[in-house]
Amino acid sequence: MYDGRLSTLDQARYPAGATPSRNDVCVDHNRVIRDATVRLSMASTAVEACQWTVTTLARYAPATVSVLLHVHDRLRTVAATGSWQVFSTVPPKAGIVGRVYASGLPATVGRVAEDPDYLPVHPDVTAEICVPVCDPAGSPIGVLDLQWRTEVELDPWRRTAELLAARLGARIMALGGPPAESRSEKLLRHATAMTAAQTEWELLGTAIGAAREVSTLAAAIVVLGGRDGPRLDAPTGVPGELEGRLRAELAEAGPAALGRLVARAHRHGAAYTLGEAGHPPTEDYAPLDRAGVRTLIVVPVGQPDVGGVLLVADGRRLRPDPTTVNLMELLAGQAWSCLDRLRTLHQLSEQANSDPLTGLRHTGPFGQRIAAATPGRTALLAIDVDGFKSVNDTYGHQEGDRVLVGLARALQAALRHGDELFRIGGDEFVAVIEVHRPAEAVRIAERLTEAARRTGRTISVGVAVAEPHESPEATLRRADQALYFVKRNGRDAVRLAAD
Template identity: 75%
Template sequence: MDHQRVIRDVTVRLTMASSVPEACRWTVSALSQHTSATISVLLDVHDRLRCVAATGAWQVFATVPARTGIVGRVYATGATAVVPDVTVDPDYLPVRPDVTTELCVPVLDPAGRTVGVLDLQWSGPVDLEPWRETAQRLAALLGARIAALGGPPAESRSEKLLRHAAALSSAETEEAVMSAATCAAREVSTLSTAVLLIGGPDGARLGPSRAAPGELETRIRAELTAAGPETLGRIVERAHRYGAGYTLGEVGHPPTEDYQALTRAGVRTLIAVPVGPSDTGGALLVADARVLRPDPTTVSLMELLAGQAWTSLERLHTLARLREQASSDPLTGLRHTGPFGQRIAAATPGRTALLAIDVDGFKTVNDTYGHQAGDRVLVGLARALEGALRHGDELYRIGGDEFVAVIEVNRPEEAVRIAERLAEAARRIGRTISVGVALPRPGESPDGTLRRADQALYAVKRQGRDGVHLAAA
């Protein structure tokens, strides 16, 4: 192998390259004339290594996290990796089933900064030492040409949108989703400001602001707030009725009435796209004080972003519903065993009382009138008991006809009075209950307190039901 010829061929092609992608493609193309290796050039593009040119593989990785694989290791350390046997290197990223050897060298700019890597993978015997020297020289030539052409290419708008879509999908709160959506809108559209209008049963409202809003966003928010919910609603309705719209940035064309508040704020360019369905969704407003001409592709990207944001919000709403279903009784809507266990585990000795409640004669209702009638009794009783409790008191259903109230009191007598209120509430709807009251002892387990409340409840049952009994302290 004439390695000097390899370097000459690549050098000639590099001098003719007029862009960084072209320089990378021609380097790979020239190099592939001299070796059967799988070759790729990956450059640093917004905290990931993006494959700019490659040859000789069924599949290449389009992007690789900056510290993943042998390529990520070389990029992070700036040190060449010579791997005679890829099967023993845990960082190897497989691109071909027959690869045995990998050589990866950092691509450095003239200042010594790592801007990417040049990677070669062979499936047969190869003399790695001369190839190491050649690859390092080629990487240096490529790094110098990349620097001369302005450095690694910037992210395309579609690449930015993909990155932001991942951030939206992993956001854990509604506020994080909306913040990520407006950040993405600004970056992908290149307009300076983005504001979300959120629909709801009480009308449209402004979504959250970013931590340090710019001057235009501050003015927009002030004008829209002053204009009131009716104006926000009209903007949202317009977006949903007619679809996405945008200005052409031409002077002398007055805005419609819906957008006058925005022009008063200084908006001269606007993209407005609907978010979600018309009955519950909102609108994404992307704006700038400059007079610009957004192109239809930019509007389409904003529509894709709005769809992704709504999907992420719906995901959070679904998770919240599932969590609520998992922690509450589907019949009565009361919380059940799991949350109850957490609550009594945090009980304050001497201040927290447990009220064990059992419906008197419930089995007779089920046996005589059927389970649907029994369910109606439980739902009615749950509502009556909730109405008799104070704000902050908590009611749980922990079994078929078994309830527990957790209340904060100053004295045992206060707990007894509240238990008697519950018994009276049951009588008012034609039912009776037996209530056992217990206050946690210092060092007592929650189960122990509940056991004493149950024992007090059964004392009421033995005395004829429809009453309250306080367990011994």
């Protein structure tokens, strides 16, 4: 019978003043292994095998016990007990559990406070044993983790944990391997990725990939509203055969047909077809039928006036269950929330970086742009409105604002795609363009003067091409000097600055 006294061997194992619990000294580790092995043989699923292992260990070990398996790209807690808090998922290399999984080597940590990888779960945890759970070939598929809040003899428990982890791994593989990621977990993973998306392209690509993976159907397309009516989202990657045909048919059908699909979804809500033979589709879905779609889920996205629709389709005749449709609705709602956030952020950014009168970007973005000038290629066109002060003095600032807005629109329209126009002062503009030779920059400047004349005003333009080893400020000064030369010599002209 245990009387609380330590043997000579035990005294050497424990620090002065520390005593093991009665359970620690009296544990029959052979019995622990035997009981757990019997329970493992009764498990019918991998999750059950993990739960039986944890439950059996918890009966003998006064510790937090958990099993984490590698699911998709993270270590996921499949079974746990005895903890105030359990991490649901852990990155594959995070914490002691991640270190053990990545290395395939067990870890015995007598003082967790001294281990930089320890993930705090309970403030009283003092020691941790973590061993890899491997398949029969020896490759880790997860970890078995035990954490103590009392003094304990770690070596016997580590040996027990290693034996049980080996048997658990064998049983899990015999039952088909670690559990697959559920559809809800997939949706959550994709929702996190959509929240982190930086562009609409990235967001829509993530949403389309999520729709395919969660629904298990072959094709997914997003139709969104625009100024000219509904439009197909830009394809992400190389679409599959069905998705390619579907895009082609919808593009040929045109905005009116897309509009009917969107209106129908927003009027009646999500819908799906059972894909049964002998039941022809309605006229609105005829383009999808021609593309070879035999199973379809249609989910509204956003608001009727500015939103769109998510189409998830397959060429097989399937029977989508209501749960799949519900998950697509959740996906569409998350995608729209993220899209609305991106558009709001973009609008705020444009407002912060744009001149409120003309809508052109102003000095902040201009400084960033000319800082990236390429010697011999980037040209600065300094532009000044001739006689603008007299407009303000004679007709007032309201008329002056009208003149500036009209000129800004005319100049912007006269530039090529990719050229940029900035307003850097009251009636001062600068165009930043990329050219192959100075004469090309002069021709574009002359196009600007012609565009200004059509508005009933004239402008003076100084042109300078960035030189090697020249600062952007110096290039701008040369353009200004050329501009002032034009102003002093009759205005309404263009001059190329000297090198």
